[in-house]
Amino acid sequence: MTAVATSSVKWAHPRTQARSEETLARILDATESLLMQRRFEDISVGEIVRQSRSSVGAFYARFPDKDALLGCLYERFRKELAALTDAMFDPARWQNESLDAVLATAVPFLVQLHRERQGLLRAFAARACSDERFRQVWKQARHHAARRLKELVAARREEVGHPDPELAVEAGLSMVLCTVELKLQLGELDGPEMDVLAQELVRAVVAYAGIGPSRGVNQTEKSGSECKIGQPAAT
């Protein structure tokens, strides 16, 4: 049997004993906690089972190998993330707010999320570099966020000055995600402090996408601050 998820559905008579599922949860939690300090490769199975008050045998009864553990952690996180994304970009939530309000909430939230789950995210990113399967699911998570955000933007096109709103969403999302992620991965050590950077990121995306309070069509040609230099100005 391959990695079983910590299911949320309970059967009438639980098919597996409850303690089994608890052990799995303990193993996952312990690993995630250890990942805050070290890389996945530098954590031994022995350490994991010790920290989760389990045993190597119990470990290999669940996972075909050490790698599958990371896959299982990913699966657990993916579900959480999808739910968070849906909640964050739920159109109902932003009914009476402008797009910049969305950004001013979403970006700090993203920073917070990355801070709390730093270890996990670092491990996933590292794995995605070399493992095609991880890259695929990573991609899916991003697409999911992009789709939600595009829906939100599409419903209020008039607030967006950028000539290609879909591209603006894609590129803006890339900038924000990459910046937050890499910055925190490297330990927040260089450049501006993270919270300041987050604020500036919001400003940047707002300026880039040309987000303003329902500007009319007449404004599209104005000011030149959003789509000026398509080609390098130098010859």
Place this chain on the structure above:
Amino acid sequence: MTAVATSSVKWAHPRTQARSEETLARILDATESLLMQRRFEDISVGEIVRQSRSSVGAFYARFPDKDALLGCLYERFRKELAALTDAMFDPARWQNESLDAVLATAVPFLVQLHRERQGLLRAFAARACSDERFRQVWKQARHHAARRLKELVAARREEVGHPDPELAVEAGLSMVLCTVELKLQLGELDGPEMDVLAQELVRAVVAYAGIGPSRGVNQTEKSGSECKIGQPAAT
């Protein structure tokens, strides 16, 4: 003896035989080439010496351990990078050009550099996560670029609309570096294609920093696209 750099200074009678230095260069080159495909930890010393037509003994005559090799690679790269940075942001080079021309050249150049040295950069970034010494030098390299860019910006303050140009440089640099780096590390697979993204990055930074052709003071209050939402608009 610890890791010797591939020196450029030649003594009258070379203190070491030339072939020794050639071997070192071969080892470094082979490692960098192997790093394009795999992580440093996944490359064995055996593979490195095979690929560089050398031997384990020759290897350990130069490096106290495998880790020192990465340090040596870093040292070699750091020097190259410093030179490239200086050349790129040389004030003389941009005498008659505006800031957006600088960006429109520097960003694609950065993309190109990251593409070519992807393996190295990935290895350095991974190491910086867990190794304080690597983080320090990484930081220095960034500060060097930031300083050069700030000098360039300081000389043409009137082109910049952002209320705090130093912060704008720091934050803008973070966004560009992080985005380009992480995007390429993950293999360019998600979101917009890299060259398109690079173009959008330039637009974003230009819009964010409020870069325009020597705008007067009267323009600072205008349009609102650069420094609108300091606080979240939501309550």
Place this chain on the structure above:
DNA sequence: TGTACATCAGTGAACGCGCGTTCACTGATGTAC
């Protein structure tokens, strides 16, 4: 309600592979006279 058995869950000593590192050796280059 109690007993006997089946299955689930967990245990940890032992194994073995892979890789970093060592070291006794050979060969190449430089130098003294």
Place this chain on the structure above:
DNA sequence: TGTACATCAGTGAACGCGCGTTCACTGATGTAC
């Protein structure tokens, strides 16, 4: 110019540590009658 010696540079088999993985076993829980 030639010989003898010193040092530099390189070689690769052998070692051993660490960690992932296996497996024969014990203990806990559930079920049939």
